[in-house]
Amino acid sequence: MSTLLLAPFNDSMRLGQGYNSFLQTPCLGNAVDISNAKYVESDDEKAPSQTVSYSARFVEKMSDIVHAMNISAGSSIRTGSVSVSGGGNNIDEIKFAESDLNAVISVKVVNQTRNLRDNISFNHIKNMDSARFHDIYGDTFISGFIEGGDLHGIISIRTIDATRKSEVKNKLRSQFNGANTEWAPSSSAVISEALRQAEVTVTVNWSGGGIIKPSDEEWTIESLIRASSAFADNVAKCPQRTWAILTRYDTVEGFVNWAYDLSPKVTVRRYEGVQRYTSDLLDMYIEYKGNLLILNDAIRHTDRYEASKDPRAVGMSIDSLIEARKHLRAEMNKIVGNIEILDKDPEKIHTLLGQNDITAPELWRVKLPFRKDPTGEAATKSVFESLLEGLPIQAELSKSLPPSAEKYPPLCDSYESLGQIEKSALADLTRERPEINKHFHLSRPIGSNGKGTYFNNVDFLKPSVYITAVKASTFRGCLNYLGIFYSNGLTVSHGCLRGQHDVFELELSPEEGEKIIAAVVETGEEQGVEDAEPRITKLALYTNRANKLVAEPPVKPKTETADKRTFSPVESISHEPVEGGSLVKGFWGFSQNGRVGLEDDGIWRLGVVWGNPPKA
Template identity: 35%
Template sequence: MAYLLAPYNSAMRLGMGFNSFTQQLCINDAVKTMNNQTATEKNLRPQYKKGEMESSTSQVVTWSAKFVDRISEVTDSMNISGSLEIKCDAIGGGGGASAHFIDSNKFKESDLNYFIQVKVTNEQLVAHDVTEFCPIADVSAADFTRVYGDSFISGFTEGGEFNALVSIKLKDRSKAKEIGGQLKIELDLKAASVKGTAEGSKKDLESSYEGETTISVSWTGGGDIKDESVTDWTFATLKAVAMEFPEHVMACPMRTNAILTKYTSLKSFHEKTLKGSPLDYENAGVYSSALLDAYMDFKVMWRNIQMAAWEVEQGQSYLVAKPNLPELSEMATEAQKHYTAQTARYQKLLTGPTAESETSSQIVPVTPLEDGSTVTQKVVKVESRGLLEAPLPPNPLKPYPATIFGLDKARRDCRFEMIKIVKEVDAVAHDPKVAIDPSRTWQYLSPAIFRVLLPSVHNLDAEKRAAAASEEARLKEENLAKTNQAIQNELTETKRKLADTEANLAQGAGPAGPEDGRSRGS
């Protein structure tokens, strides 16, 4: 059975409860040693005994280099839960998430994104004797996962991890495939040596295309992995550092991941008389990644709407409304039916809870909207299923007006869709079955559909430049046509004169007359 891993942070302790879906720390000492003692570092490695200890260093190194189209591909490779990234971004700032080095805007706007990863494991430190589950009295069944999580920290991995993301935004997108092939060869980690120097790399590839290149790097372990010769990240230096990273980790390892163990794998857990059991998040990972990709799409659109509003206000751009497609009306009708059904279901649970579910309620505000207002709703705590919240209204699915007011409404609605995704993460955390429920639709609008509703933004300067370039091309074409016509006319005139000359010569070389014969005879 493969280990379940989570990125390490300094607050982690042996035996601590952990939620593998949200990657949040839970209660301390959820699991203790067999003699009911708090787990310590001594449980990870044996105490030093002079003359009886042997030391050997071995490494497990995993190299990975690939093109990525979605941010979730990067976070999955780094063992980061998509729900953690969404929650950390929603509360503002990185929140300690390990993927904070990625610029989501650069990622989404780039034509090529190439991800390089080197994982080095020096050793796995597992506390095999931490097996005694320690329940707390009066923890209700509904609060089990919130208090304990679904697993506990049973060990750590030590080594290092190097991550780099190369994002390229090309001026000519038609060359994306060609540049991508060159990039894959240039950064091939399977090669035995680095091709050329940093200067050579710039000449070979980085100067062979017009565009913007962003290189983002993050590493754990290895100490100072760059020597004094590396003053800037280039393709060649990036590859050289990645190739040498395992040697640096051997000299300076760090804890990179926590090893998680499910409570259900403990004999002591099944022997206890408990109210409730940990939730199973095995199938929630794929849904979490999809939520992260949608959230990042909305985040980029939200920023672009703000930029468009500023450009329109400054007179630099103008807007053109999108057409109201018939399919939008059909989708709006379907979404409203779903919202009505979900509201009725919520009201039924609110006013008449079932006999099997013990409920309580409270009034809480949701996240404030962009206009400063808040949506207050009642939250019902259903003991057997966690929190049940009132459904949020769907987008009316009508193209936004091509005005500054339309953009402002679009910006608020875009933010509201992001809030819906955050609340969907909470829903999965309280009930993992949400992730595999085929009838659970319209929780948030697809980013692709929302993009259809936004007015097109036309930059005046860009259009002027395009018009000027088009006019220049037209004039060049006209001048070329005139030049070709002049050459053609000159050629025609030359051919006519040549034909006249040949005709005159032909007449002058004709048969002699009688007078000419007499003159020659005399």
């Protein structure tokens, strides 16, 4: 699925229909003639009956959720909400923004993929230019459908006692690690105790599987995990179309010939380069919706609010509050306006980035009124202490370690070489799991920490879980994808895997005691690019059974491209166990995970997660 451009299925979709992939809106029906086209199907006898992937993780941004659900960030901004098709409820963005913790459980099941190929004819209209073409045809057409099931459950938690936030997160993480295989009645007691003083909202949306929960039962964390565990079996009995497969017009020979004969020629717009920016805009838009909610409530109940202590605070008079609301809406309109601009011309991304005329919603948040605290000084102190615990101060972290943890090496002995995001993440990790260095050790990552999104496999790992397989890919000189398969059925992917990549795989034999015991990571800078940042160009893994994976660009790659890239070596580091008997449990670093093939896709920074061998 990662190699395909997808859109969530709805009943209005038809094969051959034009489609705007950026705004996820339908365009001209019968944009292409498919009467003579051939189908490519995935349900032959050699293919597995189902492909199932589970994931459970904590998220902080709404863009992470829409990305996982293949919902367009541009569409969500334009319509003012994150809307989804299928059973269940729409996503409550305000509840998400107001919560202390948000977790997502996802199950994706693919039973069959049907896609049109060959003998596709483009149905052209006279008097056409690029702008009119985009309005009428869009940038893609619907060429097929994926059948199976898709489930997403969002758990939003607001803790009454801020000091228990870490405890709640750890309890949930322990359940998520075994969500698809280890659910037991005792799990309910664990979760109930952890959430005893918390407000919990569970929102579930699914396609396929029929009725996955009794209609008279409310969605809870327990019912969500049960439904997730049984979802693949339910989909096998009741599958449905979940995704539409989109194909660009400029892959159809008839369109290319027609478009290039026109003067000026018609070009199809490309949105690969704006995905990260639109995701950022969506997160800003959701933050502004939260700000607007606070302001509207303050206007209705001025007696419940007091002015911020910020020197630029919004006054508490009705006139001041209404004036501030007008400015908030103006900022939201700017965001919507930028989406409209990018839809018409994605090349204007550079102009918009240069202007940077949208005020960060966080700057508004500190100026807004806040609710008077009814619990007084004691509550204020507990919140203040919890905030202090989150500060990335290495010297203070060691003071909170229990005596048993002091016997083991530090979680990461290269702390000073880390970036601020990494330091903050490790501070949170150490605070939430004080004995984590008893089970894991993080080697120094290399590469750029200014590109992509931070990840750390140790966030969801149990000490007993181990790697069963690794898949990696390279393309145009660098490492583009890294997939790790775990003993509990979990699969974790970083970067992007596409059909033109060179793929490298390593399968372990855990029953024979095989494990990864060494690794080599190399970085390089692209030649001919000013201020190029280092990125990962090679990953090698070695097992105690003389097997290995060496993912580096081959002399003769699978796909030859005209715009070749050459990288100058920057750094190479060999990773070996800190303690005897340790094994590689995963990785941490930064990756860019674009949907449709960004130039920056791939692994930008990488370190190794070491762990003690699983206990018998």
